[in-house]
Amino acid sequence: MSNEQEHNFVVSQENWSLHRKGYQDQQRHNEKIKDAIKKNLPDLVSEENIIMSNGKDMVKIPIRSLDEYKIRYNYEKSKHVGQGNGDSEVGDVVARAPGSGDGQQAGAGNGKKAGDKPGQDYYESEVSIAEIEEALFQELELPNLQEKEKSEIITEKVEFNDVRKKGLMGNVDKKRTILTALKRNARDGKAQITPIYNDDLRFKTWNEVIRHDSKAVVLAMMDTSASMGAFEKYIARSFFFWMNRFLKTKYESVEFEFIAHHTEAKVVTEEAFFSKGESGGTICSSAYYKALEVIEEKYNPTRYNIYPFHFSDGENISSDNKTCIELVHQLMEKSNMFGYGEVNGYNRYSTLMNAYKTIEDPKFKHYVLKEKADVYHAMKSFFKKTAEHV
Amino acid sequence: MNGTKELTNAIEEITEVAKGFGLDFYPMRYEICPADIIYTFGAYGMPTRFTHWSFGKQFHKMKLQYDLGLSQIYELVINSDPCYAFLLNTNSLIQNKLIIAHVLAHCDFFKNNIRFSNTRKDMVESMTATAERIAHYEMVHGKEEVESFLDAILSIQEHIDPSIVRFKLPPKTEDNSTNEDSYKKRGEYDDLWSLDSSEKHSQKRKIKKQKKIPPSPEKDLLLFIEEYSRELDDWQRDVLTMMREEMLYFWPQLETKVMNEGWASYWHQRIMRELDLTTAETLEYAKLNAGVVQPSRTSINPYYLGIKIFEDIEERYNNPTEEMIRNGCKPNKGRDKIFEVREMESDISFIRNYLTKELVAKEDMYLFEKKGRDYRITEKDYIQIRDQLVSQRVNGGFPYITVENGDYLRNGELYLRHGFEDIELDIKYLEHVLPYIHQLWGRSVHLETVVEGKETLYTYDGKEMYKQRI
Numbered sequence: 001m002s003n004e005q006e007h008n009f010v011v012s013q014e015n016w017s018l019h020r021k022g023y024q025d026q027q028r029h030n031e032k033i034k035d036a037i038k039k040n041l042p043d044l045v046s047e048e049n050i051i052m053s054n055g056k057d058m059v060k061i062p063i064r065s066l067d068e069y070k071i072r073y074n075y076e077k078s079k080h081v082g083q084g085n086g087d088s089e090v091g092d093v094v095a096r097a098p099g100s101g102d103g104q105q106a107g108a109g110n111g112k113k114a115g116d117k118p119g120q121d122y123y124e125s126e127v128s129i130a131e132i133e134e135a136l137f138q139e140l141e142l143p144n145l146q147e148k149e150k151s152e153i154i155t156e157k158v159e160f161n162d163v164r165k166k167g168l169m170g171n172v173d174k175k176r177t178i179l180t181a182l183k184r185n186a187r188d189g190k191a192q193i194t195p196i197y198n199d200d201l202r203f204k205t206w207n208e209v210i211r212h213d214s215k216a217v218v219l220a221m222m223d224t225s226a227s228m229g230a231f232e233k234y235i236a237r238s239f240f241f242w243m244n245r246f247l248k249t250k251y252e253s254v255e256f257e258f259i260a261h262h263t264e265a266k267v268v269t270e271e272a273f274f275s276k277g278e279s280g281g282t283i284c285s286s287a288y289y290k291a292l293e294v295i296e297e298k299y300n301p302t303r304y305n306i307y308p309f310h311f312s313d314g315e316n317i318s319s320d321n322k323t324c325i326e327l328v329h330q331l332m333e334k335s336n337m338f339g340y341g342e343v344n345g346y347n348r349y350s351t352l353m354n355a356y357k358t359i360e361d362p363k364f365k366h367y368v369l370k371e372k373a374d375v376y377h378a379m380k381s382f383f384k385k386t387a388e389h390v
Numbered sequence: 391m392n393g394t395k396e397l398t399n400a401i402e403e404i405t406e407v408a409k410g411f412g413l414d415f416y417p418m419r420y421e422i423c424p425a426d427i428i429y430t431f432g433a434y435g436m437p438t439r440f441t442h443w444s445f446g447k448q449f450h451k452m453k454l455q456y457d458l459g460l461s462q463i464y465e466l467v468i469n470s471d472p473c474y475a476f477l478l479n480t481n482s483l484i485q486n487k488l489i490i491a492h493v494l495a496h497c498d499f500f501k502n503n504i505r506f507s508n509t510r511k512d513m514v515e516s517m518t519a520t521a522e523r524i525a526h527y528e529m530v531h532g533k534e535e536v537e538s539f540l541d542a543i544l545s546i547q548e549h550i551d552p553s554i555v556r557f558k559l560p561p562k563t564e565d566n567s568t569n570e571d572s573y574k575k576r577g578e579y580d581d582l583w584s585l586d587s588s589e590k591h592s593q594k595r596k597i598k599k600q601k602k603i604p605p606s607p608e609k610d611l612l613l614f615i616e617e618y619s620r621e622l623d624d625w626q627r628d629v630l631t632m633m634r635e636e637m638l639y640f641w642p643q644l645e646t647k648v649m650n651e652g653w654a655s656y657w658h659q660r661i662m663r664e665l666d667l668t669t670a671e672t673l674e675y676a677k678l679n680a681g682v683v684q685p686s687r688t689s690i691n692p693y694y695l696g697i698k699i700f701e702d703i704e705e706r707y708n709n710p711t712e713e714m715i716r717n718g719c720k721p722n723k724g725r726d727k728i729f730e731v732r733e734m735e736s737d738i739s740f741i742r743n744y745l746t747k748e749l750v751a752k753e754d755m756y757l758f759e760k761k762g763r764d765y766r767i768t769e770k771d772y773i774q775i776r777d778q779l780v781s782q783r784v785n786g787g788f789p790y791i792t793v794e795n796g797d798y799l800r801n802g803e804l805y806l807r808h809g810f811e812d813i814e815l816d817i818k819y820l821e822h823v824l825p826y827i828h829q830l831w832g833r834s835v836h837l838e839t840v841v842e843g844k845e846t847l848y849t850y851d852g853k854e855m856y857k858q859r860i
Contacts, residue, residue, distance in 0.1 A: 009405060010472075011398055013422040013479070021438075022430030022453070025446025032443050068444050069545050069822035071789050071808075071815060076760045078813040079768070079778050083685040083694075084754040088767055094687045094758045095765040 038135045042373035045136065046238045133245060136376075140383040142250050142336075158206040167203025176202040216251040216305040218243060219294060219335075221287040223312035225262040226279045232343040236311040237274050238375045239341060243309070246383065251305065257294050265290035284316045284352060288327035295334055306335035314342045314350030321355040328356070332363045339382050340366040394422075397477075400487050407664045408494045412729065413657065415497035416511075417472040420490070422479050429453045431476055432466050435640065436517045440524040442540050463678055467493040469500040469643070471511035484671045488658055488678055495657035498732075499650050505642035505736050513639050520632045527625050539626055542826040543612070543633045548788045550634055551610035552641040607792035607807065611827075612637070614793045620802070621832030630830075644786035645736045652696015653732050655683050659697070685753070688765070690779065695753075699740065702749050704728050737783040745779065747772040781811060789815055791837070804831045808839035815839050817848075824850035 037044065082094055163173055178193055181200040185192050220240050222228070240256070247254045258273035259265050265286040268276070291308050299306055308331050316324065332338050342353050347370075356366055367378040401420065408415070423431075431437050433449035455461040463485055468474040475493040477486050500506050510516060528536045608614050612634045616627055643650065662675055683694045704724035706714075715721075731740065750772045757769035757778055769775065784790065790809040798805040804827065808815060820837065827835045827850075834851040838860065845860040 009401055009418040009420065011394060011401065011420045011422065013394070016423055016427040019427055019430065021441070022426060022433060022446065022449035025441055025443055026450045027446065028441075029443040029446040029450065067819075067822070068447075069819050069826070070548065071546065071791060071823050072819055073789060074814045074816045079757045079759045080688070080765075081690050081775055081779050081782070082687045082756055082758055082767075083690070084687065084756060084767075086754045088754050088756050088770070090756075090767050090770055092767045093764045094767060096763060 034131070034135065037132055041132070041136055042376040044132055045242060045376040045379065046235075046372035048234075129245075133249075136242070136379070137246055137249060139380060139385065140246060141385045142247075142383060157209045159209050160204045160206045162205040162207055163202050164205045165199075165202065167205055171204045173202045173204045214251045214305070215253050215255070215303060216247050216307060217255045217257060217299045218247065219257050219259060219291045219306065219308040220273065221259045221261065221265070221291060221308065221310040222273065223262065223282055223284070223287075223315075224260040224273075224276060224278045225282045225315075227282070227313050227315050228343075231345065232311075232313055233274055235343045235369050235372065235375060236341070238372075239311070239369075239378060240309070242375070242379055243307075246379070247307070257291075257298075259287050259290050259294070261287035261290070267294065282312070282316050283320050284310070284312060285320050285323040285327055288324060288331060291331060292327065292334075295331075301334040307337060307339070308335055309339040309341065311341045311343060312352060314344055314348065314352045316352040318351050321351060324352065325355055325359060328359065328364065329361075332361060335363070337363045337365060337382075340364075341378055341382075342366070342368045344368050345370050396483060397422075397486060400483060401490055403665065404487060404490050404661055405494065407661050408491065408498075408657070411657065411660060412725075413494055413498040414501060415473065415494055416470075416501055418494070418497065419472045419474045420477055421474060422477050424479050425456050426453060428464060428466060428476050428478050429456060432464065436468065437474070437514060438518040438521050439636075440517075440521045440540070441528075442537070442544070444544065463489065463682070465489045465492055465496075467496045468514060469506065469509055469511075469639075470514050471501075473497040473500065474514065482674070484667070484674045485678065487665065488662060488675060491658035491661035492654045494661075495654040496650060498657075499646070499653050502733050503642070503646060503649075503736075504734060505645055509639050509642055510635075513636075517636065520636065523632065524629060527629065531625065536629075538829075539629060540633075542829045543630060545823045545826040546611055546830075547633055547637050548644075548786065549609075549611035549791050550613065550637050550641070551608075552638060552645070552786075603796040604793055607794055609790075609792050610634075611791060611793055611806070614796065615827075615830050618796050619831050621830065641786060642736075645738075645783075646740075648690075648692040648696045648699075648737045648783070649732065649735060649740050650696070651692040652698075652700050655693045655697040656700045656728075688758070698749065698753060699744050700728050700731070702746065703731060703744050706746075738780055741776060741779050741783065745776050750775055781813070784811070789813075794838075798834075798836060801833065803834040803836065806835070806837040808837060810840040814841060817841065820848060821850075821855050824848060824855065828852055 084092075160171075163176060177196065177200055180202060181193055181196040182191060184197075184200060185195075218240070220236075222233070222236050244254055244256065256270065258268050258270055260268045260273055260276070260278075261282075261284065262278050262280045263283045263286060267290065287310060288308075295301065295306060328338055328340075340353075340356055342350060344350060344353075353366065353368065356364070365382045367374075367381045369375065369378050401418075405418075429452040430449055432452055434445045439445070452461065456464075463481075464478060466476040473493075475490070475497075477489060481489070500509075524536065524540075603618060604614065612630060616622070616630045616634070622630070659679065662679075667675060683691070683697055685691055685694050704727065706724070707719060707727040708722050708724035710719040710721055731744070735743065755770075755775050756767045757775055758765050758767045760766075761768070790811075792807050792809065793804065794807045795803075795805040797803070806827075820839075824835050824837060834849060836847055836849045838845065838847050840846065847858050847860050849856040849858075
């Protein structure tokens with residue numbers, strides 16, 4: 001760096017490799033995003049964008065605490081100046097209103113960007129579902145894990161992952177055999193493939209692998225009687241969405257059986273389960289009978305981890321409650337846990353919940369969901385981290 | 391970089407040309423940096439500035455654009471003496487030439503525009519010191535604590551009083567001026583005797599005298615909080631002072647965006663024309679230049695509008711009309727006139743005085759606003775367009791907020807007023823900012839504004855936000 005006085009300017013190029021400031025603050029920003037996700041979990045978990053995305057990787061959700069708030073003008077309510085090509089007329093459309101979450105960046109500071117892209121810079125944080133999962137599942141744990149270990153079944157599988165000198169002719173490894181022959185011939189003076197001796201032969205050989213196979217099945221039961229509206233179903237849907245994703249982190253495969261019931265129960269498709277409404281009263285035991293039947297038919301408890309979850313608004317025919325309790329006990333014998341979620345926005349008196357309160361079994365979990373954010377709390381309650389695991 | 395020697399020669403040539411045109415700039419320091427460094431400086435607005443996540447967010451965005459190949463040519467110049475300019479180490483020679491020509495004109499503007507006359511020319515060092523002080527406070531009081539305080543200040547950092555001739559908070563000025571006067575009368579060196587105590591005494595006296603705080607609406611919210619908040623610790627006052635200093639330094643740049651960029655673009659074009667470029671270089675330059683000065687349908691590109699106005703002024707003053715001659719204009723004085731404009735005006739007066747009806751028509755400018763789901767052109771009238779541009783530049787583009795009362799309801803509550811001028815505030819944002827002000831003030835904060843034609847008062851009491859019609 002020489003100071004060229006006569007020029008009155010200096011050109012210098014220094015080693016900047018230790019200058020990490022931008023990256024450090026970027027990392028702090030990332031930490032803040034993670035933090036914000038954690039704080040907003042109750043809202044995020046029931047965010048419609050996510051539930052309806054079918055698990056697409058990225059979702060756009062406004063993470064509010066990360067905006068740099070200023071006292072600023074309302075962009076939508078003010079006039080702006082633009083320039084046309086010479087033929088603009090009153091009434092011409094110059095732009096479409098962007099989606100929600102408009103956040104034009106206040107570009108203070110003096111870093112000027114030549115030809116700065118005109119127009120507003122709408123900011124919305126993009127968050128991957130994986131990030132939300134990471135934050136959410138950190139707080140969850142599968143109860144009764146010992147059960148899972150017992151039900152792990154071992155499958156034997158062969159994998160060709162070894163090479164030996166002896167073996168079946170059908171499994172000869174041509175490439176390796178030729179290579180060996182080549183090397184040996186080269187040592188003897190001539191680098192060629194032939195002749196190939198017995199000693200050059202190489203065979204692919206298998207080993208037996210023991211694989212722990214773990215399967216889980218969720219028996220999703222829901223009251224589809226007239227009293228269950230769109231809101232109740234949405235809550236159930238959000239819950240099952242996250243439950244599915246959570247179990248997938250614990251098991252290799254997770255299957256779902258959807259059992260819809262009013263006065264009688266039947267196995268339906270996922271779509272029908274969440275969209276169809278039926279009329280009539282409610283007999284919950286019908287769903288439990290069906291669930292037991294399904295377990296009997298398809299899901300052997302020694303092979304499957306079974307998670308029956310029932311969502312209802314709690315309006316059950318009182319005479320049925322006793323049967324229900326009995327059946328829940330039967331179900332619990334075969335499954336890892338039994339969850340009962342009651343969507344009850346208005347604090348109605350619920351006959352079913354009252355009956356269930358008498359059940360005392362660590363496998364039995366129940367939760368009353370009053371609003372969207374309760375999906376998160378229900379998840380936490382059902383899959384509570386117990387102290388000794390922390 | 392293809393040879394520093396080549397670059398040095400180019401700089402020498404461009405500097406000569408620029409001087410020949412009459413540009414007057416500080417000694418220049420050109421630093422050649424890799425992309426992540428340049429974008430770091432760009433995000434922070436300074437080579438060294440205090441640590442905050444919002445800069446990290448900005449840096450990430452800029453760097454990402456660069457990595458994806460989306461960012462255009464980037465110029466970064468610091469208003470300081472000597473003046474620092476940063477060149478990307480992957481720039482081609484012609485890119486560097488354009489940038490150098492451009493930043494020399496910026497530097498001329500920094501040195502000569504009246505708005506910049508009060509900015510500190512040693513701000514690079516000063517901000518480094520600020521960064522160190524704040525880092526020290528982080529050590530002492532914890533990162534979280536300092537960060538949360540910075541979050542709060544940054545939300546209102548623009549609400550200072552940047553007047554060139556600034557009267558301090560009114561009572562203080564009276565005290566000071568009388569004090570200073572009496573000192574002067576006594577003798578040249580007498581003020582040295584009481585250097586330590588004079589400042590503190592005058593402050594105390596002022597608060598005792600005070601009846602209504604502030605006596606007249608106070609524009610400098612930062613200063614007001616600094617002086618009168620009962621909530622702040624010494625270190626917090628110190629940070630507040632430093633943040634205010636930084637904003638005072640940046641303010642003229644907010645106020646002269648159109649002029650400053652227009653001036654720089656005007657000159658890089660004139661200077662580049664003087665250089666001996668090969669055909670390939672000329673083409674590359676033409677492309678770069680077109681990317682920089684490009685009009686937009688949905689906003690005003692300051693580079694473009696600025697250069698058009700400067701060119702228009704020059705043209706008109708080269709060929710004055712009868713009326714202009716009668717008022718004392720001489721022909722072919724366009725160049726002189728634009729030098730005068732760059733010295734005397736800021737964006738508001740620049741647009742107000744020199745955006746002519748003819749220019750608005752020639753540039754096909756219009757007003758648009760949201761109608762239903764679309765943004766539609768609603769106005770093509772010259773006066774309306776000019777006035778809208780001016781009002782957007784008032785107060786650097788930020789809503790004008792004043793402190794009306796620092797002891798509202800005789801309860802030490804803070805009453806702010808938005809000087810409503812037809813543009814409503816973003817209420818969602820406002821509702822997030824009031825808690826920040828509350829954090830700084832320590833008591834209920836009120837802000838009066840107009841929403842949907844009705845005067846409305848927003849109040850945050852530390853727990854909840856209230857909204858009421860007045």
